[in-house]
Amino acid sequence: xxxxxxxxxxxxxxxxxxxxxxxxxxxxxxxxxxxxxxxxxxxxxxxxxxxxxxxxxxxxxxxxxxxxxxxxxxxxxxxxxxxxxxxxxxxxxxxxxxxxxxxxxxxxxxxxxxxxxxxxxxxxxxxxxxxxxxxxxxxxxxxxxxxxxxxxxxxxxxxxxxxxxxxxxxxxxxxxxxxxxxxxxxxxxxxxxxxxxxxxxxxxxxxxxxxxxxxxxxxxxxxxxxxxxxxxxxxxxxxxxxxxxxxxxxxxxx
Numbered sequence: 001x002x003x004x005x006x007x008x009x010x011x012x013x014x015x016x017x018x019x020x021x022x023x024x025x026x027x028x029x030x031x032x033x034x035x036x037x038x039x040x041x042x043x044x045x046x047x048x049x050x051x052x053x054x055x056x057x058x059x060x061x062x063x064x065x066x067x068x069x070x071x072x073x074x075x076x077x078x079x080x081x082x083x084x085x086x087x088x089x090x091x092x093x094x095x096x097x098x099x100x101x102x103x104x105x106x107x108x109x110x111x112x113x114x115x116x117x118x119x120x121x122x123x124x125x126x127x128x129x130x131x132x133x134x135x136x137x138x139x140x141x142x143x144x145x146x147x148x149x150x151x152x153x154x155x156x157x158x159x160x161x162x163x164x165x166x167x168x169x170x171x172x173x174x175x176x177x178x179x180x181x182x183x184x185x186x187x188x189x190x191x192x193x194x195x196x197x198x199x200x201x202x203x204x205x206x207x208x209x210x211x212x213x214x215x216x217x218x219x220x221x222x223x224x225x226x227x228x229x230x231x232x233x234x235x236x237x238x239x240x241x242x243x244x245x246x247x248x249x250x251x252x253x254x
Contacts, residue, residue, distance in 0.1 A: 051094030136184030148230040187245030
């Protein structure tokens with residue numbers, strides 16, 4: 001009695017399969033729009049629920065965000081200013097809490113149009129993007145915000161008393177937090193560009209002069225303050241992320 005061996009198809013025969021759509025389902029433009037409407041509706045519900053939850057606990061959130069400004073007295077300069085600050089803080093944090101669900105809805109919308117190869121890239125990109133975004137928030141909270149505030153406090157300490165508008169303070173803090181989180185997406189963008197064959201690690205490294213200039217400009221644009229220390233810290237972080245992304249692309253063989 002002889003046993004039969006099942007041979008796997010050659011690698012070159014498997015390669016075209018990776019560029020095929022696993023779910024070959026035809027959808028009209030109206031079906032796509034209806035699907036998009038549903039995903040947006042579910043995402044808005046998640047954001048509204050996240051905002052409502054954060055508004056209930058907004059005072060501890062405000063106290064947490066006030067920690068980097070130790071020794072500063074906050075003033076309410078207009079009626080209802082703190083109320084609108086509370087809405088703003090609840091809105092940003094609610095969006096942050098709902099972001100995993102929003103990302104899940106985006107994945108469900110784009111998944112049918114992705115090939116097997118693209119689906120294999122989806123999990124690392126989503127995981128890496130989430131980790132880097134929260135790393136950016138932590139970097140801004142621990143390093144950027146305290147450095148910027150210390151610069152402003154020490155600069156005018158012998159001339160003016162440090163009493164700040166609570167609305168202006170939170171506008172500064174929230175903008176710096178989220179802009180830094182977005183800036184930390186650079187390695188993810190590099191990996192996507194290399195996967196699509198647009199840029200290789202060698203090309204990324206060859207343009208290092210333009211990258212340094214771009215990092216300085218990005219640090220000046222993304223930081224709401226004008227102090228050179230905060231801009232330099234963010235520009236330095238962007239450069240480290242960029243060259244780290246080149247290393248990741250190099251390790252991936254591209």
